[in-house]
Amino acid sequence: MAESMENSSEYVGHVAKCLTQEEVERMRAQNSRLVSEFRANQLEKDAKKHWDLFYKRNDTRFFKDRHWTTREFNELLGLATEENSNVLLEVGCGVGNFIYPLIEDGLKFKKIFACDLSPRAVELTKKHALYDPKNMNIFQTDITMENCFVDVDCPANVATLIFVLSAIHPEKFRTVVNNLYNILDNGGIVLLRDYGLYDMAQLRFKSGHKISENFYMRQDGTRTYYFSVDEVSNLFESVGFKTLMCNYVQRRTVNLKEKIDVPRIFVQGKFEKSL
Secondary structure (H helix, E strand, C coil): CCCCCCCCHHHCCCCCCCCCHHHHHHHHHHHHCCCCHHHHHHHHHCHHHHHHHHHHHHCCCCCCCCCCHHHHCCHHHHHCCCCCCCEEEEECCCCCCCHHHHHHCCCCCCEEEEEECCHHHHHHHHCCCCCCCCCEEEEECCCCCCCCCCCCCCCEEEEEEECCHHHCCHHHHHHHHHHHHHHEEEEEEEEEEEEECCCHHHHCCCCCCEEECCEEECCCCCEEECECHHHHHHHHHHCCEEEEEEEEEEEEEEECCCCEEEEEEEEEEEEEECC
């Protein structure tokens, strides 16, 4: 599977993937030219603008509907029934690729809250045929700010972070998780999936795209971070969550038309606000 890493101790310790020597050299090459401090600060300042431009270019075409979520997070099936009074909060809703497949599959919540940094994404989500303003509140907010959930008028029973935390500056991770802790009801859970350390997408970055350790700039100005499972668990536990599960998930991205078949590494976790 992988070559010996005896001479590359800085890349040892990842249980999902042991890098080959070629991959080690690729990771080292990323350090030869980092994003300048000025550029990094500008990316942080313009984060909302870059995501808004992303949705202007791609509209609803980029992300596929996530019909896999009830398979990966079976808690959703128990929380979303006719008899329940549970409240769902989706953080980073994009254009609705998570919430609308749940509705199509017959899942029912007392109330659904969904938010995104991009105003354009919020408007696109509201244009969906299944949007129902009577029990859905979709709003724009910056989840790195205090009082970001003022639109959520009741405690949530489940919150989702699906490929969201990675788009945020690492220095603000704890603020985001703390904001989620404060909006959840006692016993509420956070369901997370995000990019794992040494995912193929991370290995493909060239020099000039790395901002800081495991944090990168894409061509379009959006950013992405790659997590270890220990890092995610420690982050959530630092604000009071109990880790129910946090593992690496290995999948493949396959597109026969484009002749793409690459291994992917994700981090998947479930975290509970303890009573």
